[in-house]
Amino acid sequence: MAMPPHAMASPAVAVARAPLPVIVGCPRSGTSLLAVMLDAHPALAMPPETAFLKHVAMLRPAPDAARRFVDIVTADRSPISNWSDFGLNAADFATRVAALAPFSATAATRLFYDLYAASEGKPRAGEKTPDNIFVMREIAALLPEAHFIHVLRDPRDTALSWRKTWFAPSQDFRVLGEAWRHHVDAGRHAGASLAHYVEVRYEALVQNPADARARLCDFLALPFVPAMTDGSARGAARIARLKGRP
Secondary structure: OOOOOOOOOOOOOOOOOOOEEEEEEOOOOOHHHHHHHHHOOOOEEOOOOOOOHHHHOOOOOOOOHHHHHHHHHOOOOOOOOOHHHOOOOHHHHHHHHHOOOOOOHHHHHHHHHHHHHHHOOOOEEOEEOHHHHHOHHHHHHHOOOEEEEEEEOOHHHHHHHHOOOOOOOOOOHHHHHHHHHHHHHHHHHHHOOOOOEEEEEHHHHHHOHHHHHHHHHHHOOOOOOHHHHOOHHHHHHHHHHHHOOO
16 A cells, blocks of 8 residues: 655654554454553553544645644544543644644644643653554654554454444454454554564463563663553553543
8 A cells, every 4th residue: 555645744854753652453452451551651651542643644735734633633523533531722732733833744743742741741652542553554654753563362352342342343243353354454464564563462461461561661662660560550540531531
């Protein structure tokens, strides 16, 4: 698949950026578990699912590009964005985006992650939206620092968990299995052409978490810290925060 032209994207020259973890995978494969684990790191803030990244990655040059970018990111309606989950001020964000000179989707997207990290008192942020697995190349073109982590789980367990949710594509195990295969094939196909791509098994995260997290820290250029071995408190706070959103 050919890359879309990103005339609005900043050249990948400038100052080198720290790796941006981008967690992808089939729904109910453990992407949320991994996000909570990484969020427990004192140097990394993992926002709730953004949903908007796949949309801004496809933006084309236009005189009103900055306004369109802000409209997408702050839309706050599914499946475009989940702005209310981030705890950021929309007016302040729009002002900061307008101040970018020249505007680029790359710089504006980085601005969002920098603002979110700062709001959490951390130097770096990441991204976790499972469906980004279908636009990994486009995201890599937009953000060369993106380091993709594809979480894989046994398809039988995935289907059993998925069919209990409101967003399950079907209750039929055959349909769920085909959807799992579609996600996995898309991730592996794109991953083969990406500079920074790794796969991690859900089972490894649960059965041998210390080893799995240590390897991911190496991949993300993060020091491993003991706090990552227990993300239960962060996970509980994250769930409470989302349940209390407006």
